[in-house]
Amino acid sequence: MEWLAALGRAGLSFSAGLGRANLLLLASLRGLADLIWRPRLLFEQLYSIGVLTVLIIAVSGVFVGMVLGLQGYYILSRFGAEATLGVMVAASLVRELGPVVTALLFAGRAGSAMAAEIGLMKATEQLSGLEMMAVNPEHRVLTPRLIAGILSMPLLAALFSMLGVYGGWFVGVGLLGVDDGTYWAQMQSQIDWSGDVLNGVYKSLVFGIVCTWIAVFQGYDCDPTAEGVSRATTRTVVHSSLAVLGLDFVLTALMFN
Amino acid sequence: MSKTRRIEILVGAFIAAGLVALFFLAMQVSNLGSLNGGDAYRVLARFDNIGGLKVRSPVTMAGVEVGRVSDIYYDEKDFRAVAVLGIYSQFDEIPDDTFAKILTAGLLGEQYVGLDPGGSEQFLVEGSEIAITQSALVLEEVIGQFIFSKAQEGAQ
Numbered sequence: 001m002e003w004l005a006a007l008g009r010a011g012l013s014f015s016a017g018l019g020r021a022n023l024l025l026l027a028s029l030r031g032l033a034d035l036i037w038r039p040r041l042l043f044e045q046l047y048s049i050g051v052l053t054v055l056i057i058a059v060s061g062v063f064v065g066m067v068l069g070l071q072g073y074y075i076l077s078r079f080g081a082e083a084t085l086g087v088m089v090a091a092s093l094v095r096e097l098g099p100v101v102t103a104l105l106f107a108g109r110a111g112s113a114m115a116a117e118i119g120l121m122k123a124t125e126q127l128s129g130l131e132m133m134a135v136n137p138e139h140r141v142l143t144p145r146l147i148a149g150i151l152s153m154p155l156l157a158a159l160f161s162m163l164g165v166y167g168g169w170f171v172g173v174g175l176l177g178v179d180d181g182t183y184w185a186q187m188q189s190q191i192d193w194s195g196d197v198l199n200g201v202y203k204s205l206v207f208g209i210v211c212t213w214i215a216v217f218q219g220y221d222c223d224p225t226a227e228g229v230s231r232a233t234t235r236t237v238v239h240s241s242l243a244v245l246g247l248d249f250v251l252t253a254l255m256f257n
Numbered sequence: 258m259s260k261t262r263r264i265e266i267l268v269g270a271f272i273a274a275g276l277v278a279l280f281f282l283a284m285q286v287s288n289l290g291s292l293n294g295g296d297a298y299r300v301l302a303r304f305d306n307i308g309g310l311k312v313r314s315p316v317t318m319a320g321v322e323v324g325r326v327s328d329i330y331y332d333e334k335d336f337r338a339v340a341v342l343g344i345y346s347q348f349d350e351i352p353d354d355t356f357a358k359i360l361t362a363g364l365l366g367e368q369y370v371g372l373d374p375g376g377s378e379q380f381l382v383e384g385s386e387i388a389i390t391q392s393a394l395v396l397e398e399v400i401g402q403f404i405f406s407k408a409q410e411g412a413q
Contacts, residue, residue, distance in 0.1 A: 040261070047264045051271045090286050155275025162278040165286055184285065189315075193289035197282045 021217045024138070028146050028216070031139030041144040049110045049145065049212075050152035054159065056109055057102060061160035064097055065089060065167025072168070073176050082178050086187035089168035090161075094191065094200045095256070098161035100248050103207035106153060107240035111215035114145055115236040118219025119229035127220075142216050149212025150205065157204035199255045206247060211240045297324060297343035298383040302357045302370070307338045308393025309368045310359055316342050316370045323348045326370060342370060344381070352377040358391035368393060 035042060072088045118141060121127050127137040165187075172178040191197065215236045222232035283289045304310075307329060316324035327343035344351065354375030361368050372387075381387070 043265055043268050046268045046271065051267045054271060054274070094282060094286065152271075155272065155278070158275055158278035158282060161286075162281045187286055188288055191287040192313075193283055193287040197287045197289075201279070 017221070020221060021213065024142070024217050024220060025146075025213055027138040028142040031136065031143035032147070034136075034139045035143050035147065041140070042148055045144040045148035046152065049114070049148045050155065053106060053109050053152070053156060056105055057156045057160050058163055060101065060105060061098075061163035062167040064101060064160075065093065065164030065169075066171045068092060068097075068164065069168035069171030069176070073172055073178065082172075082176075083182045084186055084190075085168070085172045085178050086165075086183035086185075087190040089172070090165050090187045090191050091196060093161045093164040093168075094196050096248070096252070098157045098164065099200050099204040099207055100244060102153065102157040102160045102204060103211055103244040104241055106149075106156065106207075107211050107215070107237050107244065110149065110152075111211050111236050111240050112233045114149075114212070114215040115219035115222075116229060116233045118142070118145075118216065119222040119224075119232045122220065122222065123224040123226070123229055125224075138220075142220065145216055146212050149215070150208040153208025153211070154201050154204045157200065157207075161200070195256075202255075203248070203251050206251060207244050210243050210247060214240045214243065296346040297327070298346055298349070298381075299327060300342045300344055300381050300383075300385055300387060302340050302342055302387040302390050303332070303335070303337045304340060304357075304359060304390050304392050305337055306392040306395060307340060308359055308361075308395055310340060310370070310393065311367075314367065314369050316344065316372065318348070318351070318372045318374070323351075323372070340370065342387075349380060349382075351381045353379040353381050353385055354389070355381065355387055356389045356391070357387045359393035361394065 068089045069085065072085050073082060076082050076085055076088065121141065127141065130137040130140060169183060173180050173183050218232040218236045218239070222228040310326060310329065312326055312329055314326045315322045316326060324342055324344035326340055328341035330339055330341075331337075332339050342357075351372065352375040354377040356373040356375060358371050358373070359368055360371045375389075
């Protein structure tokens with residue numbers, strides 16, 4: 001009997017959490033109208049979420065591209081197909097690695113910071129303070145972060161893919177002697193704008209919504225204690241990563257079948 | 258320089274860099290830069306076997322891309338495959354007795370349609386059909402024929 005009750009309790013609290021997350025999303029979307037009058041709030045968040053994440057995205061993009069170039073060359077040269085190195089690098093970056101790795105890094109770099117910041121605001125009763133001053137904390141604190149995250153993710157993923165393509169180019173053309181013209185020409189003839197690139201952008205938009213939503217919710221919903229904040233930060237990274245990897249499979253199955 | 262001003266500049270640079278990256282992906286990585294916008298007229302070609310030909314495979318003439326395969330379907334009446342070739346409209350002086358064959362780029366490369374011009378004074382227009390075609394080379398069939406002929410030689 002006891003374990004049945006425990007199972008029920010777990011199910012109920014899971015559904016209640018999902019419900020709270022949805023209500024929170026709706027509440028912060030209602031803050032969009034306020035945000036138009038205060039774009040400065042959005043710019044500040046774009047800075048701390050987008051600009052500060054650029055460095056890690058750029059460095060990992062270049063290195064992922066370089067590894068792809070190296071490994072791709074190693075395998076393709078066995079079949080005498082080094083000419084398609086550009087296609088391999090670009091297709092794997094634009095379709096999969098760009099959106100997914102960007103989202104994972106974003107969850108670790110920006111998502112955890114967001115959750116910790118909001119959680120600490122809650123623990124130190126700053127959110128209640130805002131409410132006392134008749135400022136809606138959901139509109140003032142959550143909406144700008146949500147929108148900034150959704151806007152930043154596709155831009156970051158595009159940066160990642162671009163630098164990755166150059167990383168692969170550096171290794172393939174610069175170090176291993178693949179022909180420069182073939183690298184780009186094969187890529188251009190095989191990669192489709194709407195089929196490959198745009199689908200990657202849609203993917204990263206979805207990841208942007210999911211990652212920021214999870215971060216904002218975990219921060220806002222945490223226990224207002226030191227332990228609660230730390231648990232919310234951990235949960236943000238874990239849940240975001242799992243959601244990104246799971247959703248990526250679903251999106252890939254829907255887009256590229 | 259005040260702090261907000263610095264933030265604004267950095268955010269602007271971030272957004273610009275992201276858009277430049279998207280533009281780069283569009284023009285340099287994908288085929289958007291080399292797309293000959295929708296201006297194409299369609300020509301039908303019937304093949305006994307199209308092998309690995311795909312929609313969007315290139316159509317070339319003397320090695321130059323003059324169009325793309327825009328549609329492929331199976332005609333139940335004469336049991337043949339119909340490839341609809343979208344020829345870019347600037348190539349409007351292709352003789353109507355042109356010969357279409359399915360070729361392979363390299364030994365394992367992708368398949369494409371090659372056009373050999375005929376000598377007619379009439380040109381292909383929207384909806385015309387290429388009468389003379391040659392099917393794709395299916396490697397298994399070629400090897401099968403080779404083995405068969407070798408076996409016959411051995412029997413004699």
